[in-house]
Amino acid sequence: MEFIRNFSVIAHIDHGKSTLSDRLLEHTKTISERDMTNQALDDMDIERERGITIKSHAIQLYYNAKDGNKYTFNLIDTPGHVDFSYEVSRSIAACEGVLLLVDASQGIQAQTISNLYLALEHDLEIIPVLNKVDMESAMIEEVSDQIIDLIGCELEDIVHASGKTGFGVENILEEIVKKIPAPKGDTEAPLQALIFDSVFNSFRGVIAYFRILNGVINKGDAVRFVNTGKEYHADEIGVLQLDQIPKKKLSAGNVGYIITGIKQSKEIKVGDTITRVDNPCAEAIDGFENVKPMVFAGLYPIENEDFEDLRESLEKLQLNDASLVYEPESSIALGFGFRCGFLGMLHLEIIQERLSREFDQEVITTVPNVSYKAGTKKGEKLEINTPNDLPDMTILDYVEEPYIKAQIITKPEYIGSIMTLCLDKRGTLGKQTYLTPERIELTFELPLAEIVFDFYDKLKSISKGYASFDYVPIDYRKSDLVKLDIKLNGEPVDALSSLVHRGKADSFGRKICKRLKELLPRQQFMIAIQAAIGAKIIARETISALRKDVTSKCYGGDITRKRKLLEKQKKGKKKMRSIGTVQVPQKAFLEVLKLNEN
Amino acid sequence: MSGIYLHIPFCKQACHYCNFHFSTNLDRESAVIDAICREIQMRKDFLPTKKIETLYLGGGTPSVISEESLKNLIAELSEVYDLSSLREFTLEANPDDITVENLEMWKEVGVNRFSLGVQSFFDEELEYMNRAHSSSQSYKSIDLIRKARFANFSIDLIYGGHLTSSGMMLMNIHEAVQLKIPHLSIYGMTVEEKTALHSFIQTGKMDPIPETKQAEQFSLVMEQMAEDGYEQYEISNYCKSKKYALHNTNYWKGASYVGFGPSAHSFNGEMRAWNISDNNAYVKAIDGGASYSKEERLSDKDKYNEYIMTGLRTKWGVNRAIVTNEFAAFADTFEAGLAQQLESKCIEEKEESFVLTQTGKLIADNVISELFAT
Ligand SMILES: Nc1nc2c(ncn2[C@@H]2O[C@H](COP(=O)(O)OP(=O)(O)OP(=O)(O)O)[C@@H](O)[C@H]2O)c(=O)[nH]1
Ligand SMILES: C[S@@+](CC[C@H](N)C(=O)[O-])C[C@H]1O[C@@H](n2cnc3c(N)ncnc32)[C@H](O)[C@@H]1O
Ligand code: SF4
Ligand SMILES: [Mg+2]
Numbered sequence: 001m002e003f004i005r006n007f008s009v010i011a012h013i014d015h016g017k018s019t020l021s022d023r024l025l026e027h028t029k030t031i032s033e034r035d036m037t038n039q040a041l042d043d044m045d046i047e048r049e050r051g052i053t054i055k056s057h058a059i060q061l062y063y064n065a066k067d068g069n070k071y072t073f074n075l076i077d078t079p080g081h082v083d084f085s086y087e088v089s090r091s092i093a094a095c096e097g098v099l100l101l102v103d104a105s106q107g108i109q110a111q112t113i114s115n116l117y118l119a120l121e122h123d124l125e126i127i128p129v130l131n132k133v134d135m136e137s138a139m140i141e142e143v144s145d146q147i148i149d150l151i152g153c154e155l156e157d158i159v160h161a162s163g164k165t166g167f168g169v170e171n172i173l174e175e176i177v178k179k180i181p182a183p184k185g186d187t188e189a190p191l192q193a194l195i196f197d198s199v200f201n202s203f204r205g206v207i208a209y210f211r212i213l214n215g216v217i218n219k220g221d222a223v224r225f226v227n228t229g230k231e232y233h234a235d236e237i238g239v240l241q242l243d244q245i246p247k248k249k250l251s252a253g254n255v256g257y258i259i260t261g262i263k264q265s266k267e268i269k270v271g272d273t274i275t276r277v278d279n280p281c282a283e284a285i286d287g288f289e290n291v292k293p294m295v296f297a298g299l300y301p302i303e304n305e306d307f308e309d310l311r312e313s314l315e316k317l318q319l320n321d322a323s324l325v326y327e328p329e330s331s332i333a334l335g336f337g338f339r340c341g342f343l344g345m346l347h348l349e350i351i352q353e354r355l356s357r358e359f360d361q362e363v364i365t366t367v368p369n370v371s372y373k374a375g376t377k378k379g380e381k382l383e384i385n386t387p388n389d390l391p392d393m394t395i396l397d398y399v400e401e402p403y404i405k406a407q408i409i410t411k412p413e414y415i416g417s418i419m420t421l422c423l424d425k426r427g428t429l430g431k432q433t434y435l436t437p438e439r440i441e442l443t444f445e446l447p448l449a450e451i452v453f454d455f456y457d458k459l460k461s462i463s464k465g466y467a468s469f470d471y472v473p474i475d476y477r478k479s480d481l482v483k484l485d486i487k488l489n490g491e492p493v494d495a496l497s498s499l500v501h502r503g504k505a506d507s508f509g510r511k512i513c514k515r516l517k518e519l520l521p522r523q524q525f526m527i528a529i530q531a532a533i534g535a536k537i538i539a540r541e542t543i544s545a546l547r548k549d550v551t552s553k554c555y556g557g558d559i560t561r562k563r564k565l566l567e568k569q570k571k572g573k574k575k576m577r578s579i580g581t582v583q584v585p586q587k588a589f590l591e592v593l594k595l596n597e598n
Numbered sequence: 599m600s601g602i603y604l605h606i607p608f609c610k611q612a613c614h615y616c617n618f619h620f621s622t623n624l625d626r627e628s629a630v631i632d633a634i635c636r637e638i639q640m641r642k643d644f645l646p647t648k649k650i651e652t653l654y655l656g657g658g659t660p661s662v663i664s665e666e667s668l669k670n671l672i673a674e675l676s677e678v679y680d681l682s683s684l685r686e687f688t689l690e691a692n693p694d695d696i697t698v699e700n701l702e703m704w705k706e707v708g709v710n711r712f713s714l715g716v717q718s719f720f721d722e723e724l725e726y727m728n729r730a731h732s733s734s735q736s737y738k739s740i741d742l743i744r745k746a747r748f749a750n751f752s753i754d755l756i757y758g759g760h761l762t763s764s765g766m767m768l769m770n771i772h773e774a775v776q777l778k779i780p781h782l783s784i785y786g787m788t789v790e791e792k793t794a795l796h797s798f799i800q801t802g803k804m805d806p807i808p809e810t811k812q813a814e815q816f817s818l819v820m821e822q823m824a825e826d827g828y829e830q831y832e833i834s835n836y837c838k839s840k841k842y843a844l845h846n847t848n849y850w851k852g853a854s855y856v857g858f859g860p861s862a863h864s865f866n867g868e869m870r871a872w873n874i875s876d877n878n879a880y881v882k883a884i885d886g887g888a889s890y891s892k893e894e895r896l897s898d899k900d901k902y903n904e905y906i907m908t909g910l911r912t913k914w915g916v917n918r919a920i921v922t923n924e925f926a927a928f929a930d931t932f933e934a935g936l937a938q939q940l941e942s943k944c945i946e947e948k949e950e951s952f953v954l955t956q957t958g959k960l961i962a963d964n965v966i967s968e969l970f971a972t
Contacts, residue, residue, distance in 0.1 A: 524942050524961060548813035550962040552786035552834050554754075556656060557603055557849055557863035560870045560894060563903055570967040 001253040002182045006074045006211065007127075008056075008091045010119060011101035012109035012468060013080030016131045018042055018053050019163030020101060020172075021077045027169045028061040028073070031242055040242075041077045046353055053079040054350060055320070056091040056197060058209055058255055060239045065177045073176065074240075074255035080111055082470055083344035086291040086323055089118050090270065093288070094196045094211035094255055097125035097180030099172065100151070104130050104138035107439065108146045110409050110470035116151065125180045126151055127159065129172060134162040146436065185252030190281040191215030191223070193274040200319040206262040209240065209255070210274055213285060216251040222277040223260070226284040227269055231277055232260035266315070270322040291323040292473065293341025295348060295452050296385045298329060298366035298495060299355075300337030302577060302586065306361065307336045313359035314338060317351065324351060329386065333493045333579045334364060339385055342368075345452060348590070364577050365590045366495040370449045373400040373476050387483050387497040393534075399499075400476035402448040405430070408459070409441050410467035417462045418442065425450035426501065445474065449499075453593045484509055484538075486516070487530040491580040495589055509539040512592055517541040519588040521572075527582055600645050601652040601845050602679065604634065604671060605859030606660040607877050610694070614728045614798075615756075617790035619861035619875040620658040630877050631667040633884040634859045635674040637873075640884070642678045644856045644866055650679045652686045652845035652855075656713075661695035665703050672707050686711055686750075686844040694731040696739035701746040712743055712751040713783070713843075718762070719773045726761050728794070740777055750841060752781035757819055758812040759787040760804055767815050768822060775826045781837040782828065784819050786812050813960055820956060831913045833962055850908040869895050899971050902928045906969045910945075911962060915953035928971045935969035 009017045018039035025031045031040055041057040042048055061073045076091040078084075092098065098119045102112055119126060128147050132138060144158055159175055161168030197209040217223070221234045236259040238246040250256045262268055271287025301310045311328075318324045325341040342348040348368060355361040372384040375397045384390055390399070406427070410418060412434075419429065422444045430443035451471065459467050482505050486496035496516075500508045509531030516529045520543055527543040555562050576583040608627060609620040653675070675681065688711040689704060696714070716736045718724055724733060743751055753774060757767045774782055787807065789796050798804040820830060828836040832850065835843065848855065856864045861875035871893035874880050883890035896904070902925040909916035921932045936952060939945040944958035944965045958965050 524944060524964065546961050546964060547809050548786075548816060548960050549964045550786075550816070550833060550960060551788070552812075552816060553788040553790075554783060554785060554834065556846075557855060557857055557865065558872070559849065559865070559904055559908065560863070560872065563900065563907055566907060566963055566967045567903060567970060567972070569963060570970040570972055573967065574972055 001185065001187070001251070003069055003071045004074070004183055004253045005071055005097070005176050005180045006095040006183055006253070006255060007097040007099060007176060007180055008076040008078050008088070008095050008119075009099045009101065010078050010088055010092075010115040011080055011131075012103070012106070012111040012115075013052065013082075015080065015101045015103040015106065015109075015112070016163040017080065017101055018077050020099075020129070020131060020161060020169075021059075021075060021163075023163055023166045023169045024073075024075060024173065025059065025061060027166070027173065028063050030059065030061040035242070044354075045357060046350060052081060053077060054081075054084060055079065056087045058091075058094075058197070058240050060241050060245075060255070063173050063177070066174060067177065071177055072254075078115075080115075081346055082111060083342075083347040085111070085114060085118070086288075086343065088115050090196045090288055092119055092122050092124060093194060095122075095124060096183055097127060097176070099127050099129050099176075101129045101131045102143055102147055103132050104140055104143050105132055105135045107139065107143045108150055108409070108435070109468035110407055111468065113150065113407070113409075114470045114472075126153075127172070127175050127179055128153055128157060129159045129161050129168075131161050131163060133160045134165045134167065142436070142438075146439070149435070183253030185212065186214045187216055187252045189214035189252075190279045191217055191221075191274065191276040192281040192285060193217065194285045194287075195225075195268070195270055195272045195274060198268055198270055198319055198322075200316050204259050206260070206264075206268050206319060207244075208258050208260075208268060208274075210258060211255050212250060212252050214252050214281070215276070215279075216249055217256075217258070217274070217276070218249045219247070223258075223274050224277050224280060225268070226273040226275055226281075227287065228267060228272060230267060232262065235259050235261055264315075268319070291343065293323070293325055294344055294370065294448060294473075295342045295368045296339060296371055297342070297348060297368035297590075298331060298334070298337050298386065299326070299340050299352070300331065300334040300364045300366070300495070300577075302362050302364060302575065304335045309359075310338065310355075310361055310363065313355055313361050314340070316359070317354060321351070323347070331366070331388075331494050333491075333495045334366070334577065337364075341371075341385070352590075362575055362586060364495070364584075364586050367498050367589055367592060368453070369499055370402055370452060372402070372479075372481070372499065374398065384499075387499045388494055390481075390483050390499060398478055399481045401479040401481065403445055403474050403477050404448050404451065404471040405474050406444045406446050406451065406469060406471040407441060408444070408467055408469050409435070409439060410463050411438060412440050414463040414467060415440065415442070418459065418467060421455075421458060421462060422446060425455065446471075447477075447479070447501075448473065482533050484512070485532045486512065487528075487532060488520075488579055488582040488584070489528050490530075491582075492532075493579050493584075496592065498593075505533055506538050509533075513539045513541040515592050516588065517543055519591055520582070520584060521576075522546040523581075523583060525581070599651050599848055599851075599853045600647050600649065601654065601848050601853065601855035602650055602675065603845075603855055603857035603862055603864075604653075604655045604660070605857060605862040605873075606655060606657040606663055607860045608662050609657065609659045610662060610692075610730045611728060612794070614726070614794040615759075615787060615790065617793050618658065621877050623877075624662065626877055626881075627663060627667060629881050630860070631663065631670060633881045635670055636884050637858045637890075638671075638674045638678055641856055641858065641864070644864055644871075645854055646866060647854075648678070648680045650675075650681055650684060652848060653681070653684055653688070654686075654845040655689045655709075657690055659692050659695070659715075660689050661691035661700070668703075668707055681708075684708065688713055688843070688845055690715070691739075692729075692731060693736040693739040696742050698742060698746070701742060701748070705746065705748075710748070710750060711843075712748060714739060714743070714751060714753045716740075716753040716774075717756050718759075718766075719770050720761075720766055723759060723761050723766070726759065727756070737777075740779070750780060752783060752837075752843065753779050755782060755784045756787050757784060757815045758807060760807065762787070762815065764815055764818055768818065771819065771822050771826070780839070780841045781835070781843060782823075783835050783843075784823070785834050786816055816960060817956070820959065829913070833911045833959060847912075850912050851914075852905065852908065864891075869893050898925065898927060901925070902932075903970050906932075907966050910952075910954055910966050910969070913953060915948065915951035917951050919950075931971045932969060939965055939968060 078088045192214040193210040193212040273284040275281045326338040329339040374382045427444040427446035433441045480502045529541045531539040690713045860880040864871045873891040
């Protein structure tokens with residue numbers, strides 16, 4: 001055990017975690033040069049295409065240290081995006097230390113701070129790494145000062161590195177050996193292993209990733225999952241390298257995987273404890289707090305008959321992504337579907353994309369909303385996860401909406417426009433702290449509903465990218481909300497309804513109608529779009545009928561191409577949902593909230 | 599009924615709107631013609647029959663090639679095919695190539711129909727299109743064609759360009775009617791990628807062409823042509839006294855044809871093939887025995903979709919009995935789409951067939967795709 005080191009790589013988004021991990025894998029020859037790709041651990045297609053990490057990735061490497069010993073490292077690369085911070089917290093639970101990366105050209109950013117605190121809460125050893133020092137815009141001294149101020153380390157503790165050139169990799173590996181404590185644990189004690197992640201493989205079923213705190217596990221053991229109480233046979237155990245490497249036995253301190261033939265996603269809970277049936281541990285390890293969804297939206301199959309398939313796909317996705325929650329619901333416009341909870345808009349987008357890619361399930365996502373609390377005059381308390389749950393005004397006593405505390409780090413010159421933005425979003429300013437003369441931290445209290453949809457994009461654009469942002473939920477506060485309905489050719493479309501603050505309803509209604517006008521394709525007839533609060537229509541737009549859509553050019557014998565063009569046109573229609581007579585594209589429900597100011 | 603198409607991939611100059619395959623490097627003429635002759639031999643078993651009813655020389659500009667080239671091509675064809683019952687032999691010609699000598703020569707090789715690229719009778723429009731001829735050349739060429747006693751010919755016109763007002767478009771039709779042109783192809787100016795016109799619009803030198811303008815002019819064309827006694831037998835084709843373009847009509851009726859030359863298409867009932875659109879690559883591939891075309895075997899769904907597409911674009915429409923008998927698997931799709939389009943009055947029933955209405959013609963692509971199977 002003394003030659004094991006377990007650590008995570010954490011940082012703000014894009015500060016170079018996955019790239020630096022590549023260099024560590026390369027240097028330790030975990031991946032041969034031939035198999036090396038950029039951000040090799042980002043193995044999902046979406047991750048590779050978007051260039052961001054979505055899921056934590058664990059991998060084992062061997063390192064021959066200068067002290068003459070051979071060490072086993074379990075490295076976990078984590079995502080940097082706010083939506084996925086729970087991935088960081090779970091990864092951390094399997095580690096004794098972290099590499100905290102800071103991009104030398106960007107300095108400390110919002111998620112640098114929030115991820116650092118996650119690590120400190122678990123008493124992990126922090127190795128500060130000043131990354132991307134190869135860049136011309138690197139501000140070595142300035143950022144070093146920021147790091148020292150933030151974590152209270154010495155200048156010498158900061159390792160300089162570049163994931164691009166590989167500079168500093170050897171130093172990092174040595175620091176890991178020296179600074180990160182070897183795992184503690186008792187091999188003789190009853191087995192106690194924490195499940196920190198799980199994936200679903202269509203051939204092998206559920207694969208759980210665990211960290212053994214005490215005891216040993218052998219292939220073939222009868223094991224029990226403490227919280228669910230279920231018992232299984234350890235068909236295969238092993239360690240995670242680029243592929244899974246089966247082992248006969250794994251003991252305390254190690255990170256590994258187990259396959260038990262579980263096919264049902266529901267049976268396994270990330271955060272559960274694995275123990276042995278013949279010699280069970282006395283208590284379960286403290287698991288993880290259930291992640292709270294921030295955004296809710298309905299997911300509906302395009303064809304009603306695909307409802308059961310969608311349920312199955314969601315179940316499987318949930319295995320890879322414990323933060324996804326869902327329950328069946330129905331909509332007048334869309335039929336049967338699921339109300340799902342997401343960690344944020346990126347998470348929502350990714351789930352939608354994964355359903356399409358991995359399960360060939362095209363879904364319609366309704367207009368997203370946050371979760372509200374309402375009370376009726378009779379004293380009932382309700383949770384409102386969809387606008388349609390809001391009780392009628394006549395019996396409604398109050399509505400409360402969730403608030404968050406936002407932390408924004410930026411340059412002083414952008415304070416003015418950021419304040420304007422936050423005030424417009426019904427925020428109130430809290431503290432302003434100068435981290436350095438050139439960097440200021442602003443805190444605001446804001447309604448969650450105002451920041452989940454397009455806040456970050458706006459923040460980025462008004463600050464020219466020089467603002468980073470993090471938030472934590474704080475409480476619920478009374479609010480004056482109204483339900484805004486959208487009608488297409490007179491038919492209300494419940495899937496497009498939203499809850500908005502009364503003061504903003506008019507302008508919101510106008511914008512949403514304009515946006516829909518851009519999003520809905522023209523059809524053979526005219527389409528009227530209306531926004532209404534109750535019976536009062538507050539905005540209207542008209543989409544004129546299609547005037548000309550005909551190939552009126554000679555195409556001779558080239559019938560194939562012409563046919564394919566029209567087939568594409570037909571396919572596009574298939575990705576739409578008919579509401580009454582109006583065809584609504586799949587993406588319209590989501591896109592409708594991306595309201596441009598102009 | 600089987601047809602032959604020869605693609606002559608040369609033009610004197612590039613029209614700003616055109617993305618058909620052609621090269622302005624006329625030096626390659628003999629090399630390309632030689633290759634086409636070889637292709638005629640290589641593909642000789644493509645069609646189920648050797649008996650040919652229609653022959654179409656298109657382009658590009660077939661009227662630019664030399665007498666020798668043309669004769670070589672015809673000789674090669676005669677070797678492989680039976681041209682004795684040829685009913686239609688069309689040559690696409692540009693007005694600036696029409697001379698007494700050429701007409702005589704074309705008559706001699708058997709041409710019996712012309713498709714003349716007039717495009718507009720307004721010089722400013724011809725200039726905007728970068729055509730190689732003037733309107734007076736167009737008038738003169740029509741006169742020469744008549745004098746050479748070619749009774750059957752067609753002219754191409756384009757409406758809805760940047761300069762075309764509704765008045766100009768009506769004037770163009772009026773001129774054609776006055777000249778008693780038996781057949782007209784009237785196309786809407788289409789902005790195709792990789793054309794000068796497209797880049798003018800992309801770079802902001804020209805505005806995009808509003809859809810409403812094209813819709814309005816298309817409606818006017820249809821109304822005026824009907825008024826003048828022309829039959830609109832296909833979305834863009836009009837004629838008098840049933841002088842339908844046989845070769846093209848066969849495309850739409852699903853007859854087989856073989857095409858030779860770069861970018862030419864072929865169809866034998868089961869398979870569609872298309873040659874590479876590059877003169878040098880074509881010649882090289884033919885010379886080197888390499889593959890010069892791609893092909894696709896049609897599935898039942900493809901065949902159904904093509905039937906709907908080509909059928910609905912013509913006055914013969916689509917027929918319920920044919921769908922039930924030949925495309926039974928898609929009968930439900932057909933009926934569902936049909937009901938919807940009858941309801942919205944884009945399709946109407948006429949003599950046992952379903953055809954596009956005037957409204958339907960304006961949005962034919964939309965209507966057709968509604969009836970498609972996926
Ligand atoms: N110049 C330079 N660029 C780097 C370095 N490390 C990473 N990059 C670039 O920075 C971008 C982000 O790198 P990633 O490794 O994907 O960052 P990440 O922290 O894993 O990002 P998330 O997982 O999405 O939070 C990529 O375009 C990299 O090529 C470095 O050391 N020097
Ligand atoms: C295959 S082209 C060749 C005909 C011949 N070279 C000529 O220019 O007269 C046949 C006709 O298609 C039409 N055409 C070509 N490109 C077009 C476009 N982009 N939009 C509308 N019509 C087009 C023109 O009317 C042209 O005469
Ligand atoms: S329209 Fe005719 S002449 Fe003009 S470029 Fe196209 S093929 Fe050549
Ligand atoms: Mg990453």
